[in-house]
Amino acid sequence: MVWAILAVVKFNLWQFAKEKPDTELDEVISQLDHSVNELRRISHDMMPEMLFNISLEAALKDLCESLMSDELEIDCQFINIESTIPQQTQVSIYRIIQELLTNVVKHAEAKNVFLQCTQNKNIFFITLEDDGKGFNIDQQNVKAGMGLNNIKSRVAYLNGKIEIGTRINQPGTSINIELNVKA
Numbered sequence: 649m650v651w652a653i654l655a656v657v658k659f660n661l662w663q664f665a666k667e668k669p670d671t672e673l674d675e676v677i678s679q680l681d682h683s684v685n686e687l688r689r690i691s692h693d694m695m696p697e698m699l700f701n702i703s704l705e706a707a708l709k710d711l712c713e714s715l716m717s718d719e720l721e722i723d724c725q726f727i728n729i730e731s732t733i734p735q736q737t738q739v740s741i742y743r744i745i746q747e748l749l750t751n752v753v754k755h756a757e758a759k760n761v762f763l764q765c766t767q768n769k770n771i772f773f774i775t776l777e778d779d780g781k782g783f784n785i786d787q788q789n790v791k792a793g794m795g796l797n798n799i800k801s802r803v804a805y806l807n808g809k810i811e812i813g814t815r816i817n818q819p820g821t822s823i824n825i826e827l828n829v830k831a
Contacts, residue, residue, distance in 0.1 A: 658684060704738045705729045705765075708745055712763065715749055720759060722749070727766040733829045740802050741765075741772060741827065747795050748776050748823060756780025758820060767829070774825040782814050782821050803827065 658680045665673045699707035705726045712724040733741070745763065752758050758780030766773045803810045808827040814820070 699738060699742055700735070703729070703731060704733065704741060707742055708763075708765065711742070711746060711749065715753055720753065720761065722761045722763060724763040725765070727764070729765060729767050729772075733767075733772070737806065737827075737829050740806055741774070741829075744799055744802050744825065744827075745774060745776075747799050748774075751795050752776075752778050752780065752821075755783075756821065770828060770830045772827040772829045774823075774827070776823045777820060779818065779820040782819060799825075 658677060661673065661677050661680065665677060708726070709724060712722040716722050745765070749761070749763070752761055756778050758778035760779045762775070762777045764773075764775045766775075800810060803825055806827040806829065808825060811824045813822050
């Protein structure tokens with residue numbers, strides 16, 4: 649990993665600084681140390697350990713819990729999620745859901761989110777509904793943001809389908825995704 653290489657560079661600089669004390673070099677080491685820690689944090693956020701050590705379901709539950717607050721309640725349900733989904737596909741599913749939830753937190757002004765993941769053989773279904781302000785579906789088709797484009801490309805990569813709409817007779821947005829998760 650890159651952060652491990654940077655840690656070695658930091659150690660070598662530290663060894664050099666011991667031989668030739670220099671306050672500017674100490675500052676560089678301090679900045680490098682901060683960069684290593686930040687890179688490690690970003691790396692952890694990108695690849696949650698639970699996904700690799702326990703299960704997709706546990707990683708998604710952890711993600712939901714980390715985003716909940718006094719202002720946002722997330723109800724997540726998981727039905728028949730199999731452990732045989734290929735690792736790279738699990739990462740893609742995690743990233744799709746992470747982006748969906750991040751969009752809700754950033755843009756929807758929602759108070760409640762419902763997330764359901766269901767697997768039926770080789771098909772993985774994701775349903776996300778929020779009670780936020782929603783958005784204009786026609787404008788969404790013309791100008792999708794980077795997050796939504798990332799979601800769409802991951803769905804396409806998994807030969808999936810995505811349907812985005814408003815909730816019937818309720819405020820908010822409804823998103824349904826169907827993915828192919830062949831082992």
